[in-house]
Amino acid sequence: MTTTTHHPFAAIILAAGKGTRMKSDLHKVLHPIAGKPMIAHLLDSFATLSLARTVVVAGDRREQLEAGLKGRGVTIALQEPQLGTAHAALMAREALADFDGDVLVCFGDCPMVRAETVRSMIDRLHADDSPATVVLGFEPEDPLHYGRVIADDAGTIIKMVEYKDADEGERATRLCNSGLVAARAADLFALLARVGNDNAQGEYYLPDIVNIAIADGRPCAVIVAETADEVAGINSRAELAAAEARWQATRRIKAMDDGATLIAPETVFFAHDTVVGRDVTIEPNVFFGPGVEIANNVLIRAKSHIEGAKLASGVKVGPFARLRPGTVLGENSFIGNFVEVKNAVLGEGAKASHLTYLGDATIGAGANIGAGTITCNYDGYFKYKTVIGPGAFIGSNSSLIAPVTIGADAIVAAGSAVSRDVAPGELRMVRAEQLVKDGWADRFHDAMKKKKAAEKKG
The missing domain is CATH 3.90.550.10 (Spore Coat Polysaccharide Biosynthesis Protein SpsA; Chain A)
Known part of the structure; x- marks a missing residue:
């Protein structure tokens, strides 16, 4: 022949x-x-x-x-x-x-x-x-x-x-x-x-x-x-789902054959181009959209959604994390629960542990992003970039209003809304002055209780 x-x-x-x-x-x-x-x-x-x-x-x-x-x-x-x-x-x-x-x-x-x-x-x-x-x-x-x-x-x-x-x-x-x-x-x-x-x-x-x-x-x-x-031909939604199931089953076996651990394989969904390294652990209920590259020794915890992202060696993600297109996570960086990242680069060892949105941003090595931090990157018409220097510390519940740069080793105090650049090594605190009115709350409660009691009698 x-x-x-x-x-x-x-x-x-x-x-x-x-x-x-x-x-x-x-x-x-x-x-x-x-x-x-x-x-x-x-x-x-x-x-x-x-x-x-x-x-x-x-x-x-x-x-x-x-x-x-x-x-x-x-x-x-x-x-x-x-x-x-x-x-x-x-x-x-x-x-x-x-x-x-x-x-x-x-x-x-x-x-x-x-x-x-x-x-x-x-x-x-x-x-x-x-x-x-x-x-x-x-x-x-x-x-x-x-x-x-x-x-x-x-x-x-x-x-x-x-x-x-x-x-x-x-x-x-x-x-x-x-x-x-x-x-x-x-x-x-x-x-x-x-x-x-x-x-x-x-x-x-x-x-x-x-x-x-x-x-x-x-x-x-x-x-x-x-x-x-x-x-097998695909003529209906049911047949489409069956084809997807067959493709996923084959891909899961390949991932495990290549050295990844899938704790509950049937709950992990890959895209056609997902790249998974060795000694990667993927917990249950993880979904990969197109464009994901995962290096060796990565942990992806349960119920995370990842697409268009590159994860370097030693990265940890989740649980309940969302990585959107343009995300690049450097070695040993960490994205925790209820953190969303889009078009952002995290340097080596940088971390955002919980309840944070990082969009259109560059985060330097070793930077720490506190809970509730938001990069305010969109004004309704255009996107703007946030740059956070290496070793910077962003306190919880901070809003970084782009375009803005936070210098190396700078500290942003919790609850700050930062709209101007922060110099390296600087502390930036942007809060309204606290107002104290002694006894006001007690008087308010007393008045409301009396009003409610009067309404019931009426």
């Missing part, structure tokens, strides 16, 4: 369906798994194969696909009206008119197809018997009403048959059609042009190209996916 290393390769991704079962205003293939649209999972997998061309066949909500795939080098082809899967694939012919290579046809709502599987399909296409098409089959626990692939022990296809057209013997076959097919470009479009619609639905079905090739006396082959999950 030869390899496909030097064969040009293109993908046609079918995404023209209306996705009515999702009951959503968002195009079905743009719904995310682990924070990334399902079609992007597919494209990123295929990218490792050095795709020469990618054509996405769109129909309903085409503009959403164009916006969602902008910058990915994808050509959008329009299928209007939608007349079946063979008709959809045929809509890519113009975009691939000058392409002379191998083509994979697949579905945008099957996001977990692996690059290794596609490579195996292309390799099979260039085997010594030169099959006209290669189909990806799968063997689910329950074949249900999937179309069947009738093949011999060598994987040569005898017949493709829809469940409703299959006899009892054919229905007993567990090898089902995933819908993915590979062929040389010239063969693919020639076969697609010959597909008819003489069926109950009046549609042009992609699997028919296999039967047409077989009728021409040309061999067609099937290879089998490692698992049925790899080719």
